[in-house]
Amino acid sequence: MIPQRTCVGCRTVLPQPALRRFTRRAGRWFADTGLRSEGRGAYLCSRRCAERVAKNKRYPGFSVEALVQW
Numbered sequence: 001m002i003p004q005r006t007c008v009g010c011r012t013v014l015p016q017p018a019l020r021r022f023t024r025r026a027g028r029w030f031a032d033t034g035l036r037s038e039g040r041g042a043y044l045c046s047r048r049c050a051e052r053v054a055k056n057k058r059y060p061g062f063s064v065e066a067l068v069q070w
């Protein structure tokens with residue numbers, strides 16, 4: 001069974017493989033390269049949603065560094 005996750009940009013629920021996971025480390029967000037990693041995670045479905053989240057104060061530090069990894 002494929003787990004379902006919610007995109008934090010548009011709140012759409014999608015199968016996990018359709019989303020990209022980002023994790024927060026030391027106040028900054030990084031694209032998650034492994035299947036599992038430490039820390040708080042956020043899922044995003046598209047670069048558009050990543051740009052939306054970068055403007056959201058709920059995700060401080062999610063900005064250029066995370067976007068270039070898309």
Ligand SMILES: [Zn+2]
Nearest residue numbers: 007010045049
């Ligand atoms: Zn989305």
